[in-house]
Amino acid sequence: MKVEQISIFLENKPGGLENVTRILRDANINIRTLAVADTSDFGIVRLIVDHVVDAVGVLKANGYTVSRTNVVAVEVPDQPGGLHSILDVLAQAKINIEYMYAFVERSGENAVMLFRFDNPDAAIDVLLKNNKTVLPGEKLYSL
Amino acid sequence: MIYNEEYETLPREVLEILQLKRLQQVVSRVYHTVGFYRKSFDEAGVSPEDIKSLDDLRRFPFTTKQDLRDNYPFGMFAVPMSSIVRLHASSGTTGRSTVVGYTKRDIETWSELMARCFVAAGLTKNDMIHNAYGYGLFTGGLGVHYGAEKLGASVIPISGGNTKRQIMILQDFGPTAICCTPSYALNLAEQGEAMGVDMRSLKLRVGVFGAEPWSEKMKNEVEDALNLTAMNIYGLSEIMGPGVAMECQEGREGMHVFEDHFLVETINPATGEVLPPGEPGELVFTTLSKEAFPLIRYRTRDLSRLIPEPCVCGRSHYRMERVMGRSDDMLIIRGVNVFPSQIEAVLVGIDGLDPHYQLIVDREGTLDTLEVQVEVNERLFSNADEIKSLQKIERNIIKDLKDFLGVAAKVKLVEPKSLQRFEGKASRVVDKRKI
Numbered sequence: 365m366k367v368e369q370i371s372i373f374l375e376n377k378p379g380g381l382e383n384v385t386r387i388l389r390d391a392n393i394n395i396r397t398l399a400v401a402d403t404s405d406f407g408i409v410r411l412i413v414d415h416v417v418d419a420v421g422v423l424k425a426n427g428y429t430v431s432r433t434n435v436v437a438v439e440v441p442d443q444p445g446g447l448h449s450i451l452d453v454l455a456q457a458k459i460n461i462e463y464m465y466a467f468v469e470r471s472g473e474n475a476v477m478l479f480r481f482d483n484p485d486a487a488i489d490v491l492l493k494n495n496k497t498v499l500p501g502e503k504l505y506s507l
Numbered sequence: 508m509i510y511n512e513e514y515e516t517l518p519r520e521v522l523e524i525l526q527l528k529r530l531q532q533v534v535s536r537v538y539h540t541v542g543f544y545r546k547s548f549d550e551a552g553v554s555p556e557d558i559k560s561l562d563d564l565r566r567f568p569f570t571t572k573q574d575l576r577d578n579y580p581f582g583m584f585a586v587p588m589s590s591i592v593r594l595h596a597s598s599g600t601t602g603r604s605t606v607v608g609y610t611k612r613d614i615e616t617w618s619e620l621m622a623r624c625f626v627a628a629g630l631t632k633n634d635m636i637h638n639a640y641g642y643g644l645f646t647g648g649l650g651v652h653y654g655a656e657k658l659g660a661s662v663i664p665i666s667g668g669n670t671k672r673q674i675m676i677l678q679d680f681g682p683t684a685i686c687c688t689p690s691y692a693l694n695l696a697e698q699g700e701a702m703g704v705d706m707r708s709l710k711l712r713v714g715v716f717g718a719e720p721w722s723e724k725m726k727n728e729v730e731d732a733l734n735l736t737a738m739n740i741y742g743l744s745e746i747m748g749p750g751v752a753m754e755c756q757e758g759r760e761g762m763h764v765f766e767d768h769f770l771v772e773t774i775n776p777a778t779g780e781v782l783p784p785g786e787p788g789e790l791v792f793t794t795l796s797k798e799a800f801p802l803i804r805y806r807t808r809d810l811s812r813l814i815p816e817p818c819v820c821g822r823s824h825y826r827m828e829r830v831m832g833r834s835d836d837m838l839i840i841r842g843v844n845v846f847p848s849q850i851e852a853v854l855v856g857i858d859g860l861d862p863h864y865q866l867i868v869d870r871e872g873t874l875d876t877l878e879v880q881v882e883v884n885e886r887l888f889s890n891a892d893e894i895k896s897l898q899k900i901e902r903n904i905i906k907d908l909k910d911f912l913g914v915a916a917k918v919k920l921v922e923p924k925s926l927q928r929f930e931g932k933a934s935r936v937v938d939k940r941k942i
Binding site: 371375405406408480 | 883884887893894898919921922924925
């Protein structure tokens, strides 16, 4: 039920991200969504791509430090209180969110958010028990 | 003024007889009491009896910083611990620092030499001395302190740090002299101005500055900022601490080496060949009177030049020019001595770090800065996809550098393989300071 995300360490300098997108373009890899976390000196780029193994291979071959992390894709009702209904369930179960960002495509009528939990299995369990929709990787990549 | 007129103005030929007598004694003593010297003299095929003139010392082997490290902590001591009354040490990770010891008489000698320094700088027992050198294992604080007391001056043992409080005391107590690193003096001046204090109208009239390289230009800046006469002092803990050489107010050109206690040579750092006085090269010292920690031909790695011409002040002791640089890679960051190898030892001690690093030394305003750039690697990153984990690593590095080496550094994580790789001798230091 988890989605594989690629994280790349980047120094904060001009052309840093451009180099990554060029490498992925040349390898014919499609970026489905992306989020950047940054400090004054460095940043971490997190990507959901259509071909994870190929992307990791080509990035490493170009000298990047890459790690693979599991995140959880959750459908969020596109209406007031939609996101809150998800966070409410997680808060009650005392599940901590490390970070989250949005997926660019919709799943039917719903938006999709990606969550990084320190314990993804427990989070999935809680979400499913509360009738939330968790999207597996294959489904997400094909949206 | 001269504190010890008899010894500081000895005619050269008399001084050299005294030096020879003391040299013969110390060489013989270390041969019989320090295992390292017995071995090193035997290996070089020399014995204490070979010293018939001062020039005979050239046949003896050098002592290096590495020798001191190899004999950590007390292997170079020439007296039993029961005769030692004080220990000092240079900064360093375990096993790599240099430990020095002093007998009661060594402390008395050191105090006298520091008193000579103060008098050479124009100070008397009527002065009040603000001592902002660090108290502790570093020789600066206590060395200056004992010398000031020996002179009979009033000493304020303020130590380093807490700059706002220092400025308050400079205003309220009205010391007439200050001892610290020249960069800290500039920092005091800057912070004082920022607090709205007129730092030029304090009672300070003399500053005794050392423990880091500084230029004539910087001297002028300090004199202008604090409205005092800035005097240069030289020393290193291995030889004694501050007070190995001191500028005189009459000449103000070079620092008199206290040659009745230290024999100084200049060598070509590449070949070890002894150069005639007056030629620029690396300074090599032999202690002539030290009991606890005598050193024979210690290579300081400090590049300078001796001035053999007589000085207007009447002292017969040769002068040395301000230190022009180092013949090794030691860095002096705000008065703290650091070798890149020590920083490397700290980095590899942190789990997950590779020794791919670069050191950027710069000067922001008046203070030296050290930036340590470290490459992020797979191992580090695989479990640290979060910003906070990487920031924690940065904080750990900063803390370890502070704890082990006493140096405040900024840490920057950089991309893997972005730092230059070296074949053979690595040059990992970029020094942007214009001193």
